[in-house]
Amino acid sequence: MIIAANLKTNLTRKQTLEYVNELEDFLNKNNISQEVLVFPAASSLNAHSGKVIIGAQNAYATANGAYTGEIGQDHLDEFGIKTILIGHSERRHILGESQEELVKKFNYYKELGYKIIYCVGEPLDVREAGYEPMIEYISDQYEGIDTNYENLIIAYEPVWAIGTGLTPTLEEIEATHKDLKKKSPAPLLYGGSVKVTNANDVLELQSVDGILVGSAALYVEHFCTMCEYAQKIENKN
Numbered sequence: 001m002i003i004a005a006n007l008k009t010n011l012t013r014k015q016t017l018e019y020v021n022e023l024e025d026f027l028n029k030n031n032i033s034q035e036v037l038v039f040p041a042a043s044s045l046n047a048h049s050g051k052v053i054i055g056a057q058n059a060y061a062t063a064n065g066a067y068t069g070e071i072g073q074d075h076l077d078e079f080g081i082k083t084i085l086i087g088h089s090e091r092r093h094i095l096g097e098s099q100e101e102l103v104k105k106f107n108y109y110k111e112l113g114y115k116i117i118y119c120v121g122e123p124l125d126v127r128e129a130g131y132e133p134m135i136e137y138i139s140d141q142y143e144g145i146d147t148n149y150e151n152l153i154i155a156y157e158p159v160w161a162i163g164t165g166l167t168p169t170l171e172e173i174e175a176t177h178k179d180l181k182k183k184s185p186a187p188l189l190y191g192g193s194v195k196v197t198n199a200n201d202v203l204e205l206q207s208v209d210g211i212l213v214g215s216a217a218l219y220v221e222h223f224c225t226m227c228e229y230a231q232k233i234e235n236k237n
């Protein structure tokens, strides 16, 4: 399974280093062989060798150039980073990234062979409009994306569930994932208020291949516990 921590605009470089080292120790001591990804803030990116894979939360579709405030491929290369999050709801809805811009970014990093975690998910008003409009809305977020890309992972994150403590029911997650799985053979993660208290149940769902965790992942011991849950489920199956 794939267990991913999006640290967002949290943890300094020093705190991130401690976080990653503690996580790495835990994975090694507990023989955890799950795919564990950590996405630090851009200023906390660092080279790391071990089980933990470091990814970028964002980068511009360029190697370098005049794009004030952005980082590019050169900055990721410096740390051997080959994994990137694209289409996170905070980039779509807070920072205003359009589908067109996301596709451009997707294609740029796809050409370079990056592992791409591509996020999709509906806001509350769309959810409230009903299941069909919701699936249509999410389908539009697949537009222009190569859903057969071999290094693609998709994360379904309902916008209204992110950082709110609200989640769809397990049945709702399963139903949505089943429909989204028809769109792409890529592994499908669930994200949105995943905590130690609900992670195991979510991971046990058949259509869930992993989780993308925000707030709860800031506590490294909580994130370690979630990695352990995934390992136990895999060992059991």
Ligand SMILES: O=C[C@H](O)COP(=O)(O)O
Pocket (backbone or CB within 6 Å): 006, 088, 157, 161, 162, 163, 164, 191, 192, 193, 194, 212, 213, 214, 215, 216
């Ligand atoms: O990328 C992670 C998601 O935005 C989930 O965040 P959250 O776990 O704080 O709801």
